[in-house]
Amino acid sequence: MSTAADERASDRRVFKNKRLLTLLFLLFRFGGDLGLSRYSLAVGAVGVDGGGKDAGAVYMVDTEIQRVSFLQSEYVALEGTNSYATITVVRDSSHVSSILTVGYSTSDLTATGVDPDKFAYCNTLAAAARDGCGDYQQTAGEITFLAGSSSETFTIKIMNDFCKERYMEYIQLTLNIPGGGPLSGEGYMATLRIDDNDWEGHASSMACTGGIF
Secondary structure, eight states, rough: OHHHHHHHHHHHHHHHHHOOOOHHHHHHHHOEEEETTTTTTEEETTTTOOTTTTOOEEEEEEEGGGGGGEESEEEEEEEOOEEEEEEEEEEEETTSSEEEEEEEEESSSSOEOOOOOHHHTTSSSSGOOOOOOEEEEOOOEEEEEEETEEEEEEEEEEEEOOOOOOSSSEEEEEEOTTOBBOOOOOGGEEEEEEEOOOOOOOOOOOTTTTTTO
């Protein structure tokens, strides 16, 4: 049996959806424009879909993405000790009443990433046979903050080999709106530093492609 509070909540949802539908109609009808309904931002783009006369697209953005950032500007993993690095993403604890999904991805800076298939294959080899297996597994995906949650994590797998490497290696970490490109801004970007555990004189260390010769 529904209560008066339930009915009021339902009315608010209906009202919100009607506002959003009206917003979308106006954007489709009149082209490039912006519209905001609470945290939902609609952006009209004339001609984007290439469909001809009056063609266009509407992009929906959850503006609560602005409350999200990496917990640290730099994360660190030690090869041979850490088989993966845990990356923490946080959002403003004052704005946790709704569900929010955020995308993430990695890209090479000085470290070399490999795809999941190659990473899995290389892990079947002895560490001494992993020359050319890269430094980490390329990673992309989404994390979802549930209502009340202000912290979520994802992991990046680290390759262990016996290659002597002269310098620390870096991976670029970025956040994105799901379906979109990387976000710009200090809090939306971070780096993962991989420290090598193989050095000159170490019994098992060996020269590898791109390492110390």
